[in-house]
Amino acid sequence: MSHSYDSVLKEAGIPWAEEMNCAVTVCETDGIILYMNSKARETFAAHGDLIGKNLFDCHSPESAAKIRHMLASGESNSYTISKQGMRKMIYQTPWRKDGSIAGMVEISMVIPEEMPHYVRS
Numbered sequence: 001m002s003h004s005y006d007s008v009l010k011e012a013g014i015p016w017a018e019e020m021n022c023a024v025t026v027c028e029t030d031g032i033i034l035y036m037n038s039k040a041r042e043t044f045a046a047h048g049d050l051i052g053k054n055l056f057d058c059h060s061p062e063s064a065a066k067i068r069h070m071l072a073s074g075e076s077n078s079y080t081i082s083k084q085g086m087r088k089m090i091y092q093t094p095w096r097k098d099g100s101i102a103g104m105v106e107i108s109m110v111i112p113e114e115m116p117h118y119v120r121s
Helices: 005-012 038-043 061-073
Strands: 023-028 033-036 077-083 086-097 100-111
Touching (some): 023 038, 061 077, 061 086
Antiparallel strands (some): 023 033, 023 100
């Protein structure tokens, strides 16, 4: 399935994501990547154009199993990584269409080594 960025943005209702200062990737339940914002495309540019490719081909079997579980259960997944001298927070969560899980959104953002943590009442 081939999608232009404009048609995916219009269909998904996420034009705000294109210029965010974090990487946003959207896939379908079968792993086919529907959308990557400019930061995600820049981050993974060495791998070529990934729109229309399967994200399971880019993940280890362990990571693919976690993503499949998340897509089946509706659970979200979040963690931090260090990569190329940067610390990042990764947040993955299913997206829904008409109440049913239709795929996953991954948001990856650079975070500082030390971050304040607030407890609010």
